[in-house]
Amino acid sequence: MDLTPVRGCRDFTPKDAIARARVTDVLRSVFQKYGYPPLETPALENFETLSSKFAGGEEILRETYCLKDQGGRDLGLRYDLTVPLCRVIASNPRLAMPFKRYQIQPVWRDGPIKTGRYREFTQCDVDVLGVESLKADAEIICLAQDAFEALELPAKMKVNNRKALNALLEKAGVPKEKEVQAILSIDKLRKIGFDGVLRELIEERGLEEETARAALNSFKEFEGKNNEEKIALLEKKLGNCEGVKELKELLAFSNSFGVQDFVEIAPELARGLNYYTGTVFEVYALDNEIKSSLAAGGRYDDLVGAFAGRERVPAVGISFGLDVITAAKDFSVGESVAQCFVVPVKDCFDEAAGIADALRAEGVCTSIDLLDRGLGKNLEYAAKQGIPFAVIVGKKELKEGKVTLRNLKSGEEKLLEAKDAAKIILG
Amino acid sequence: MDLTPVRGCRDFTPKDAIARARVTDVLRSVFQKYGYPPLETPALENFETLSSKFAGGEEILRETYCLKDQGGRDLGLRYDLTVPLCRVIASNPRLAMPFKRYQIQPVWRDGPIKTGRYREFTQCDVDVLGVESLKADAEIICLAQDAFEALELPAKMKVNNRKALNALLEKAGVPKEKEVQAILSIDKLRKIGFDGVLRELIEERGLEEETARAALNSFKEFEGKNNEEKIALLEKKLGNCEGVKELKELLAFSNSFGVQDFVEIAPELARGLNYYTGTVFEVYALDNEIKSSLAAGGRYDDLVGAFAGRERVPAVGISFGLDVITAAKDFSVGESVAQCFVVPVKDCFDEAAGIADALRAEGVCTSIDLLDRGLGKNLEYAAKQGIPFAVIVGKKELKEGKVTLRNLKSGEEKLLEAKDAAKIILG
Numbered sequence: 001m002d003l004t005p006v007r008g009c010r011d012f013t014p015k016d017a018i019a020r021a022r023v024t025d026v027l028r029s030v031f032q033k034y035g036y037p038p039l040e041t042p043a044l045e046n047f048e049t050l051s052s053k054f055a056g057g058e059e060i061l062r063e064t065y066c067l068k069d070q071g072g073r074d075l076g077l078r079y080d081l082t083v084p085l086c087r088v089i090a091s092n093p094r095l096a097m098p099f100k101r102y103q104i105q106p107v108w109r110d111g112p113i114k115t116g117r118y119r120e121f122t123q124c125d126v127d128v129l130g131v132e133s134l135k136a137d138a139e140i141i142c143l144a145q146d147a148f149e150a151l152e153l154p155a156k157m158k159v160n161n162r163k164a165l166n167a168l169l170e171k172a173g174v175p176k177e178k179e180v181q182a183i184l185s186i187d188k189l190r191k192i193g194f195d196g197v198l199r200e201l202i203e204e205r206g207l208e209e210e211t212a213r214a215a216l217n218s219f220k221e222f223e224g225k226n227n228e229e230k231i232a233l234l235e236k237k238l239g240n241c242e243g244v245k246e247l248k249e250l251l252a253f254s255n256s257f258g259v260q261d262f263v264e265i266a267p268e269l270a271r272g273l274n275y276y277t278g279t280v281f282e283v284y285a286l287d288n289e290i291k292s293s294l295a296a297g298g299r300y301d302d303l304v305g306a307f308a309g310r311e312r313v314p315a316v317g318i319s320f321g322l323d324v325i326t327a328a329k330d331f332s333v334g335e336s337v338a339q340c341f342v343v344p345v346k347d348c349f350d351e352a353a354g355i356a357d358a359l360r361a362e363g364v365c366t367s368i369d370l371l372d373r374g375l376g377k378n379l380e381y382a383a384k385q386g387i388p389f390a391v392i393v394g395k396k397e398l399k400e401g402k403v404t405l406r407n408l409k410s411g412e413e414k415l416l417e418a419k420d421a422a423k424i425i426l427g
Numbered sequence: 428m429d430l431t432p433v434r435g436c437r438d439f440t441p442k443d444a445i446a447r448a449r450v451t452d453v454l455r456s457v458f459q460k461y462g463y464p465p466l467e468t469p470a471l472e473n474f475e476t477l478s479s480k481f482a483g484g485e486e487i488l489r490e491t492y493c494l495k496d497q498g499g500r501d502l503g504l505r506y507d508l509t510v511p512l513c514r515v516i517a518s519n520p521r522l523a524m525p526f527k528r529y530q531i532q533p534v535w536r537d538g539p540i541k542t543g544r545y546r547e548f549t550q551c552d553v554d555v556l557g558v559e560s561l562k563a564d565a566e567i568i569c570l571a572q573d574a575f576e577a578l579e580l581p582a583k584m585k586v587n588n589r590k591a592l593n594a595l596l597e598k599a600g601v602p603k604e605k606e607v608q609a610i611l612s613i614d615k616l617r618k619i620g621f622d623g624v625l626r627e628l629i630e631e632r633g634l635e636e637e638t639a640r641a642a643l644n645s646f647k648e649f650e651g652k653n654n655e656e657k658i659a660l661l662e663k664k665l666g667n668c669e670g671v672k673e674l675k676e677l678l679a680f681s682n683s684f685g686v687q688d689f690v691e692i693a694p695e696l697a698r699g700l701n702y703y704t705g706t707v708f709e710v711y712a713l714d715n716e717i718k719s720s721l722a723a724g725g726r727y728d729d730l731v732g733a734f735a736g737r738e739r740v741p742a743v744g745i746s747f748g749l750d751v752i753t754a755a756k757d758f759s760v761g762e763s764v765a766q767c768f769v770v771p772v773k774d775c776f777d778e779a780a781g782i783a784d785a786l787r788a789e790g791v792c793t794s795i796d797l798l799d800r801g802l803g804k805n806l807e808y809a810a811k812q813g814i815p816f817a818v819i820v821g822k823k824e825l826k827e828g829k830v831t832l833r834n835l836k837s838g839e840e841k842l843l844e845a846k847d848a849a850k851i852i853l854g
Contacts, residue, residue: 001475001476001479001736002473002475002476003476003514003517003518003735004518005468005469005472005514006469006471006472006473006496006500006502007496007498007500008496009469009470009471010469011466011467011468011469011511011515011518012465012466012467012468013466013515013519013522014464014465014466014528016467017464017465017466017467018464018465020465020467021465032764032792033787033790033791033792033793034787034792034793034794035763035764035765035768035792035793035794035795035814036764037441037444037445037762037763037764037765038439038441038444038445038447038448038764039438039439039440039441039444040438040439040443040444040447041432041438041439042432042433042436042437042438042547043436043470043504043533043535043547044433044436044492044535044546044547045433046429046433048428048429049428049429049430052428065471065494065496065502066494067492067493067494069433069434069435069492069537069546070537071434073433073434075433075492077470084438087430087432088438088440090430091430091431091438092440095440096808096811096812098797098798100794101441106470108470108471110496110497119471119496120469120470120471128797130798131797131798133797133798133799135776135780135797136797138780139795139797142784146787253780256776256777256780256781257780257781257783257784258780258781258784308430309428335464336462336464337459337462337463337464337465338462341462349562349683350683353562353565353680353683353684353685354683354684354685356684357569357684357685360460360461360573363460364460365459365460365461365462366460366461366462367461367462367527368462368566370525370555370558370560370562370563370566371525371557371558371560372560381523384523385523387462
């Protein structure tokens with residue numbers, strides 16, 4: 001029998017699962033600090049929902065795991081958390097606006113397996129619905145800044161506006177009907193570079209070479225400039241463009257919220273999905289080796305309303321990639337959550353169990369030997385598990401109403417009361 | 428388009444999702460207090476794994492959602508967390524024993540929909556592998572006692588031993604080859620009562636009426652007795668039976684760990700799954716209206732080794748049902764995680780955003796008006812969301828370097844510095 005996980009999926013044994021839990025705990029606490037409550041939706045969606053023309057598009061639909069239930073209903077595993085959000089909003093018309101939520105759940109895509117690409121991965125989405133003002137975009141940006149600070153993961157956010165990008169492309173001579181296609185290629189600039197995108201624009205998207213070069217060169221002019229200079233250049237190129245005005249306003253609001261150097265205007269930033277309508281952003285690690293974005297999102301004012309078949313519901317959100325974030329830094333804190341390992345010396349199990357109980361009552365995460373192993377074997381096991389302390393309980397200790405606390409790194413031992421041992425263990 | 432969740436599955440909008448997160452946070456912290464680290468496995472498993480003859484059995488397999496990936500591989504959604512655990516152990520032969528883990532993830536069963544039965548539900552499993560001694564069973568029982576105390580959900584645990592149950596059935600004249608089938612019916616005593624089980628034993632399991640009555644009556648003799656009296660009666664009926672010896676030893680170890688009134692010996696307790704080999708237990712709410720068990724489990728010494736095709740790996744574990752636990756008590760703490768709502772009075776947004784930032788830095792979960800609504804509408808929105816405080820920021824307040832803190836329940840207002848407001852909000 002094949003005992004490996006399903007192709008493209010992974011098991012997270014304790015060391016990795018502890019790191020993942022640490023990251024999601026940090027993200028959750030930041031999301032909640034901004035007043036976002038959780039939402040949970042089922043892994044399965046009706047296929048009709050997933051294949052809505054307003055949803056993720058053809059490419060993503062091709063990668064959807066499809067199945068039928070026993071009643072013959074066509075179902076699929078969700079490929080993102082945005083479609084379920086739209087469905088929830090559409091089916092709960094009485095939810096008060098603004099509606100904020102975070103959602104941390106896995107999604108599935110039956111796509112090609114490349115380095116760092118998996119068929120099951122976890123998204124951590126934060127969205128606010130019902131707010132037209134760019135204050136919402138600024139709040140999300142500020143939240144993202146806080147999140148990466150809390151994760152102690154140095155990162156910056158590239159920000160752009162779809163309306164500004166469209167205006168730049170138009171100015172370079174890209175025909176309106178080829179804009180969406182061109183954007184899909186431009187989105188790959190960071191991954192396949194200038195020449196790669198140029199080739200795609202000409203060969204796959206059907207642009208004239210001159211137009212393609214003009215478009216890509218117009219982005220080059222922004223290189224090495226700071227945000228103010230980029231805005232000035234955009235204004236010079238595009239005049240009184242809505243997208244540029246929005247970028248300026250967004251920067252001002254972000255400033256009010258306390259966003260500083262985190263944001264970098266990036267006129268070439270596209271974001272692959274075609275439902276974005278204004279602000280788009282992408283967070284990348286300052287460590288250049290990590291190519292994938294750590295988080296990304298933007299404003300999608302038309303999607304929710306189209307889905308619900310009712311009036312427009314403005315929306316903006318960001319999705320943090322749990323897998324790329326945990327891969328970007330070592331978040332592990334050892335293989336064990338136990339802070340101490342109680343070792344009962346021969347015939348002292350009953351008393352040792354009582355001491356384990358007392359340590360837990362003091363808030364110490366406590367494991368205890370259940371195998372009647374000898375002292376040496378127990379200390380070896382505990383150290384291998386990454387447990388920092390052993391609490392040894394033998395006749396000698398019990399006679400004095402104390403325990404021996406052993407620091408498993410230094411080997412230092414102390415005879416003291418269980419309560420005092422708990423204090424030292426908890427630091 | 429049908430916007431309801433997939434049949435048998437549910438959305439958890441903020442109020443419910445907050446309650447669920449609260450329960451899993453409590454459970455997680457108890458599991459970790461006993462030194463159990465997390466494990467995560469993929470939702471999808473190879474169908475071959477799920478259909479292993481050592482796994483959940485035919486009934487559960489009929490309820491498995493099946494699908495193929497694009498490579499034509501036969502997959503299924505996991506129906507429990509025990510099979511993935513067995514697979515992980517089997518595929519990681521170097522994991523140090525004892526191996527402890529908890530796992531909180533959804534499982535799927537495409538079965539009939541009844542009250543309180545869903546096709547997606549979340550299990551919270553805790554297991555310890557590699558320990559032959561009943562100390563492990565006692566640790567799990569103690570952990571369960573702690574968990575329900577921490578949840579403030581009054582509950583008791585029925586405990587039995589499969590070997591004792593088998594001996595009782597044998598004594599009543601149930602033929603060895605009908606034992607497993609009979610146990611499946613006896614497991615329903617709480618749900619369908621004496622007469623219901625009697626009928627099943629005769630009509631579906633093929634027992635003689637006399638034998639069926641004898642078996643059920645032998646359980647009746649234990650009614651109204653305390654644990655010591657039940658053990659004495661078991662010893663009188665079964666003599667030097669292995670199962671009874673184990674029950675006695677289990678009670679003694681549980682006592683050492685600090686388990687008191689939580690455990691109740693229940694000689695009729697069967698547990699439906701046929702892989703249990705010794706201890707079995709089931710936690711029920713003291714509130715009699717809740718019929719389903721809140722948590723259940725037992726010892727399964729043969730399963731892991733059979734799965735791995737190698738030597739026996741003794742194991743014992745418990746599964747907490749997140750859905751039944753959250754249904755058993757109101758764990759909700761309002762619809763909002765925000766502790767205060769910042770209301771910028773006209774033209775004061777920038778300053779108000781700065782104050783929101785400062786409140787968050789003090790650790791207050793803070794939401795802020797993004798819609799430029801008037802004071803009245805904002806207070807109404809915040810109160811409706813269940814947010815306890817509003818922080819009003821206007822010209823008057825800013826002139827004094829203060830904010831107005833309004834208690835949204837009492838309507839009481841105070842003019843004070845943001846830092847002092849934070850202290851009051853955090854209690």
